[in-house]
Amino acid sequence: xxxxxxxxxxxxxxxxxxxxxxxxxxxxxxxxxxxxxxxxxxxxxxxxxxxxxxxxxxxxxxxxxxxxxxxxxxxxxxxxxxxxxxxxxxxxxxxxxxxxxxxxxxxxxxxxxxxxxxxxxxxxxxxxxxxxxxxxxxxxxxxxxxxxxxxxxxxxxxxxxxxxxxxxxxxxxxxxxxxxxxxxxxxxxxxxxxxxxxxxxxxxxxxxxxxxxxxxxxxxxx
Numbered sequence: 001x002x003x004x005x006x007x008x009x010x011x012x013x014x015x016x017x018x019x020x021x022x023x024x025x026x027x028x029x030x031x032x033x034x035x036x037x038x039x040x041x042x043x044x045x046x047x048x049x050x051x052x053x054x055x056x057x058x059x060x061x062x063x064x065x066x067x068x069x070x071x072x073x074x075x076x077x078x079x080x081x082x083x084x085x086x087x088x089x090x091x092x093x094x095x096x097x098x099x100x101x102x103x104x105x106x107x108x109x110x111x112x113x114x115x116x117x118x119x120x121x122x123x124x125x126x127x128x129x130x131x132x133x134x135x136x137x138x139x140x141x142x143x144x145x146x147x148x149x150x151x152x153x154x155x156x157x158x159x160x161x162x163x164x165x166x167x168x169x170x171x172x173x174x175x176x177x178x179x180x181x182x183x184x185x186x187x188x189x190x191x192x193x194x195x196x197x198x199x200x201x202x203x204x205x206x207x208x209x210x211x212x213x214x215x216x217x218x219x220x221x222x
Contacts, residue, residue, distance in 0.1 A: 003082055003084070003099070003101075005082075007101055007102065007130055008130060009127070009130075010123055010124055010127070013053075013055070013080070013102075013123060014052075014053050014055065015120060016110060016118050016119065016120055016121075017053075017055055017056065017057040017080060017104075017118065017119065017121060018045045018048065018049060018056050018057065018114075018116050018117070018118050019056075019057045019059055019074070019078075019106070019109075019116070019117040019118060019119050020042065020045065020056050020057065020058050020059070020116075021059055021060065021061045021072060021074055021117070022058060022059075022060065023060055023061055023063075023184060024060070024183075024184060024187060025058055025060065025187075026079075026177060026178045026187040026190060026191055027058040027078075027079040027081050027098060027100045027178070028079060028100050028103075028174040028177060028178060028190075028191065028199075029079065029100045029101060029102055029103070029129040029130075029174070030099065030100055030132065030170065030171070030174065031099070031100045031174045031175065031178050032084070032097050032098065032099050032100070033058070033081070033097070033098050033100075033178065034095070034096070034097055035094075035095075035096050035097075035098060036093060036094075036095055037093060037094040037095075037096065038092065038093045038094075040092075040115065041114075041115035041116045042116060043092060043093070043094060044114065044115055044116060045114070045115075045116040046083070046086070046094045046096065048114070049083060050083065050086070053082075054082050054083040055080050055081070055082055055083075055101070056080070056081050056082075056083065056098060057078050057079070057080050057081075057104060057106070057119065057121065058078050058079050058080075058081055058098065059074050059075060059077075059078030059079075059106065060074065060075050060078070060184055060187065060188055061073065061074055061075075062074065062075060063183075063184045063185065071117075074106065075188055076105050076106050077103060077104070077105055077106075077188070077191060077192050078103070078104055078106065078191075079100050079101075079102070079103050079104065079191065080100070080101045080102050080103075080104050080121075080123070081098035081099055081100050081101060082098070082099050082101050083096055083097070083098060084097050084098070084099040085097040100129075100174075101129070101130075102123050102126050102127070102129040102130055103123070103125075103126040103129055103191065103192075104121040104122065104123045104126065105121060105122045105123075105125060105126075106119045106120075106121050107119070107120045107121055107122055108120050128195065132170070133168060133169070133170045134170075134195070134196065135170075135195045135196035135197050136168060136169040136170050136196060137169075138195075138196070138197035139169040139173060139196060139197055139200045140200065140201075140204075141169055141172075143204055144172070144173065144176075144200055144203070144204060145164070147203075147204045147207050147208060148164070148176065148207075150207075150211055151207050151210070151211060154211055154214055154215075155214075169196065169200075170196055173196055173199055173200045173203065174196075174199070176203060177190040177199060177203050180203065180206070180207070182206060182210070186206050189202055189206070190202055190203060190206075
């Protein structure tokens, strides 16, 4: 999806971004995630982002933390998203679409007077994310589609195969990764995959593992 601004290099990003920790949420470059923002601290974050760069760092909290922890620890790697659509609901919420720009490594959180968390970050390792469709030719599309068919059949999932047929490899791999019903660690592994080829291979491996697990479970029940 095109932006109204160009992101070409490290210098195109601010030094600090607001952080939106959300378990199970995976945002990838040029992927889109819809958000229903209602917590006051995150409504404030959206207000501030709309006044400035419109950039937000999506990142997952580390799993298996006590719910009593007031400031959950986070993974180091997340994805910067730009607010590309938003609507006010009239009852204090925002409905918005966040479009992925580039992955980032969080280097440090900063003391902040805002109700939401903010951090310094580095995108230097992920500049390839700024190049649309980079690495598409290395994706084993046939294997990916074969695995998707097996998953959809095993889980009785309806697939828009016409849409899948028309989708370029980058959009297909990233959309499937973002929609896949996998856990925190699997989502993080897909995010941190080195490139599109590696993400595709990892998605296939995770899906095959899940299919095997389901098959073992069915055998046990019988």
